[in-house]
Amino acid sequence: MGRAHTAAYRRFLYAALGFAGLLGVSLRVEALTALALGGFCLLFLAARQARGGRARLTVARDVYPSAFEDDAVPVSLSLDNRSHRTSWLVEIRDSFGPAVADRQALLEPGPLRGARRRRLVYRTACSRPWGIYAVGPLTLSTSDPFGLFHAERRVPDVTPFAVFPRVWPVAGIEKLGARPSLSPQEFTAARPGQSLAYLGVRDFRPGDDLRRIHWPATARRGAPAVKEHEVDLVPYFTLFVDLDRAHRAGTGLKSTLEYLVRISACLVWTAASRGDLVEVRGEGARSLEVPPGSGTMHATQALYELIRVQQEGRLTLLDLVEHHRTHVPAGSTATLLSGTIFLDLARLEETLGALQSRGVRPVVILVNKDSFLPIDRRAVPREQAAAQARAASTLFRSRGVPGAILSADQDLEAELGRADLFEASW
């Protein structure tokens, strides 16, 4: 609430009462002197009450530290009155960074009795784009009953809040690759393994677990036989993100960084939500390393790492893949997300071949940086870019690699949702 009017009353009272006091003393009019005296007593009491009201009030915030863009976020506050007096008209200001407004003003009108706590919740929205924002500080404000004096207290409760990019399901990536797991999984293959899916019965071999002896078959055949189960497969998804600073282009929502982060987030979320083990690698200003893991918590961690990346790296995407290629498990899916279409196609072919030879299924997504507003270098002529895109598509087709090329003029949500995303460039 604006303080101007209360300050105006206070200044007026100082002036008017001072004038009345002077007049009373100089003219020897006791009533005027008493008026000034009474008025100043009132101001003194009001100032003391305002300070006293603030002294023993505390507030604390409790908010889940992350959300997606446009999500509604409930923010809980607990207002403690540690004094013995009842509190009224307590104004609280919070600063929720991801919201449009700089500050959120809240009012607890009271009465909040002494030695009591009241829990309050306000709901706001993450209206700003993805990133790390600050929440806080909190400011408590009280005043005397006449509103003449305000007392404020800043509570240094500043916490980071992560806003993740909105994620859309990527329809094009199938359950392409998987690796064996020790834990029972939904996906199995008809090879001997440890799944709960029954495969058959075979002769007992030394070292077999006695608990797996199939007693009916053993009795029928007169020789020990054991049960065999299918092997479990865990879908395994590795994402290599190109954070080379040479591929920066565009600004704000139409920039290569924006596209790379959004596409990465969608890929990670889609893969994680269907149960994949997800791993992310990148080399920006600092290394982007999300070790393999599954589940929502892991995906959240991956998103948290993704929103902190900067396109300030010096390592090319193909070098990055080269460094980590040997650690990508056979049978898994590896997605190469590049910020440019101008990759060295000969080297790309070599990399794709190396991955395929290890049983890894590569997927390539190229973001055409030359379709964005150029920042520090000229955009390549359209004809040259089109020729490169054609060459890349030919390479994908020849190697049987799912690939997609995305440009600034395409709607990312619609493109990623297309079932034929990876066939379009063929």
Place this chain on the structure above:
Amino acid sequence: MSTRGRGGDGVSPILAARSVALYALSLHAAASALLAWTAGDMRTLGLAAVALALALIIGESLGGMIGAGLEGTSRLRLRVTVAAAYGGLVILALTAAVGTGEARLLGQEALLFTVLQAAFLLLVDLGRTHLGPVANALVLVVLASLRGGVVASAAVTGGLALLGFFLALDHAARVLQAYPAGHARLLGGTLRRAAVSLAPVVLGLTVLFVLSPPAPLARVRFPAAAAGQRDEEVAAAYQRLIVLALAGSGLVFGVVRLLRRDRGARSPLEEAMPLEHGAEEALPEVPPLAQRDYRGRRGRIVRAYVDVLARAREAGFRSRPSQTPRDIAALLPAPAAPLAAITDLFVGARYGPDEPSEEQAVAAERAGRAVAAGLGHKNRV
């Protein structure tokens, strides 16, 4: 949790009560001045009561229309011009009254400022504050004070009390108007708080006036025929005034509550949020800080650090058990150098193998005092 936004139905009775307080203040001040310096018959008082009530009702109901037609700069210019002209008029009137000491002139001034009071009430919604009618009411109280006796006592005591009630209701109304509408029931609480705060001042003034009745301005010359009213007549006039004030207040309360619908303005950078309120719960008892027996210089350093933490807690800083001293130092809004010094000394004294030196103990105590003094003065977070 229930959603209890503010304003709306909650603010409506407070707005109406504020109008009543303003009306009562205006009527009390005007009647006191009129009783002091004019015949103060029932007809004059009745006329003043009706005129002030009508002016306030019209001002509260239609004042927004006048304000809506004025731009911000025009409004400011108008306010400054009116304030300057009014200030000049007050100075002139008081100088003339005090200088001449003519009771008749004071009577005319009382009448003039009563009319001005009605005018201010008519334009009550024009400014951001209700400073105009409040200032004019105080001028009327000052005029009544010059008369001395019961009139002056009643004018000063009642004026101050009614001013306090008006300010309290005005404050509550403005705060509630600045937030989303809801059903806050604050009228009773606001009146109680104001009454409790005003009681010592009003009682003190009453006792003072009973023990030492105020004398009139010495240089006032009363006409021989009308040497002023006797105290009994003034008391009877005040009794009649109470009846008039009650009737007028009822009218003002009803009409303003029926007609007034507005909300406060807020900076576009700030968003007033509706709140969901949980039930009030008792605060858990804060366990006292564990009193470990640290002796010697080690103990002095640890105690200095614990004192800093206690001071930080008083200032609203909450540390979690998982936070290390260095985590706390990174978050504490205090001068950096002494904070780093006491943190280092504490870590050494609390966890280090060696007994600290006397210099270190003294340095820790000095740094602790510096941090405690500077807590909250530097926003470092």
